[in-house]
Amino acid sequence: MKPMTDHVLEVRDLCVEFTTLHGITRAVRGVSFDLPRGKTLALVGESGSGKSVTSYSILRLIQKPGEIVGGQILFHPKDGPVVDIAQLSPKSDELYRIRGGKISMIFQEPMTALSPVHTIEDQITEAILLHRNVTKKQAIDLAAEMLEKVGITQVQQRLKQYPFEFSGGMRQRVVIAMALVCQPEILIADEPTTALDVTVQAQILSLIRHLREQMNTSVLFITHDLGVVAQIADEVAVMRYGVIVERTSARQLFTMPLHPYTRELLRAASLGRERDFPPVQQLVGLPDGWQFDEPAGNGVCQMFEVEPGRHLLMWKGDNA
Numbered sequence: 001m002k003p004m005t006d007h008v009l010e011v012r013d014l015c016v017e018f019t020t021l022h023g024i025t026r027a028v029r030g031v032s033f034d035l036p037r038g039k040t041l042a043l044v045g046e047s048g049s050g051k052s053v054t055s056y057s058i059l060r061l062i063q064k065p066g067e068i069v070g071g072q073i074l075f076h077p078k079d080g081p082v083v084d085i086a087q088l089s090p091k092s093d094e095l096y097r098i099r100g101g102k103i104s105m106i107f108q109e110p111m112t113a114l115s116p117v118h119t120i121e122d123q124i125t126e127a128i129l130l131h132r133n134v135t136k137k138q139a140i141d142l143a144a145e146m147l148e149k150v151g152i153t154q155v156q157q158r159l160k161q162y163p164f165e166f167s168g169g170m171r172q173r174v175v176i177a178m179a180l181v182c183q184p185e186i187l188i189a190d191e192p193t194t195a196l197d198v199t200v201q202a203q204i205l206s207l208i209r210h211l212r213e214q215m216n217t218s219v220l221f222i223t224h225d226l227g228v229v230a231q232i233a234d235e236v237a238v239m240r241y242g243v244i245v246e247r248t249s250a251r252q253l254f255t256m257p258l259h260p261y262t263r264e265l266l267r268a269a270s271l272g273r274e275r276d277f278p279p280v281q282q283l284v285g286l287p288d289g290w291q292f293d294e295p296a297g298n299g300v301c302q303m304f305e306v307e308p309g310r311h312l313l314m315w316k317g318d319n320a
């Protein structure tokens with residue numbers, strides 16, 4: 001029997017720590033969210049809130065001194081049983097199959113994903129040959145086809161070129177082509193447009209939207225920019241200090257944010273246009289004895305579903 005809501009990814013209580021000379025940083029402190037199949041979930045929050053650490057964890061790209069210390073990353077592939085990525089051995093075949101094949105990632109700076117010393121053709125075909133059972137010739141054809149899909153012209157010439165021969169926006173298109181050429185079930189995009197001009201950014205966003213629809217990919221989109229969220233997201237999770245404070249549909253978030261931090265972000269993004277929001281207590285029932293502010297010292301937190309599809313994080317002090 002199919003579950004009522006079809007989630008391609010369920011992250012449950014993910015905790016990631018970095019051990020440094022100064023002690024332990026709890027970068028991600030119990031993050032839970034669902035990515036509905038075929039939809040785009042935006043993870044939004046200020047710099048340092050733990051967005052990249054969360055997304056790197058999904059592909060097990062966290063390097064020492066960082067470590068996943070708890071939680072589950074449940075991947076529900078289209079065909080095949082559910083996999084807890086957090087439990088996979090770092091060198092397992094299964095992890096290699098997932099990474100880049102079933103789940104792929106676009107990083108903020110396209111040059112981190114591209115090798116400066118190989119042609120675009122070599123780089124895209126390498127990704128294809130790693131994950132798909134095709135000949136070299138077929139791989140080149142697939143690469144060309146994908147480059148056309150992301151809006152690159154004169155593809156045969158372009159394939160023979162090196163990354164430095166492309167502009168920033170064109171390089172990001174190549175990276176998107178590389179990420180999508182194996183038709184992953186999930187695309188993770190970590191601030192993919194932050195380094196680009198606003199006009200190029202708009203083109204890349206509409207490209208990702210278009211490809212998502214065409215290929216039915218589910219997208220986890222990371223950004224600090226609420227303007228970008230408005231353009232791309234179906235669902236939104238707002239992150240702060242390593243936790244998600246509010247999770248809801250994009251439409252609900254922009255119409256009536258509930259968490260004080262979400263409201264602050266929205267006010268800041270509306271560039272001086274003040275928005276008055278009614279007190280949250282007038283809008284939804286909140287659990288007794290719980291508060292939005294994290295108590296000093298030890299506290300426990302919990303997500304409450306305060307209306308269908310909308311979750312708020314609330315805290316309780318140890319002594320409460």
Ligand SMILES: Nc1ncnc2c1ncn2[C@@H]1O[C@H](COP(=O)(O)OP(=O)(O)O)[C@@H](O)[C@H]1O
Pocket residue numbers: 018020025027045046047048049050051052053054065066
């Ligand atoms: N390599 C590292 N070493 C130590 N701490 C790190 C490292 N990477 C990330 N962190 C910690 O994790 C926090 C969240 O980082 P990150 O996920 O990159 O934030 P962002 O939301 O801007 O993507 C940082 O504020 C930092 O405390």
Ligand SMILES: [Mg+2]
Pocket residue numbers: 051052053190
């Ligand atoms: Mg980041």
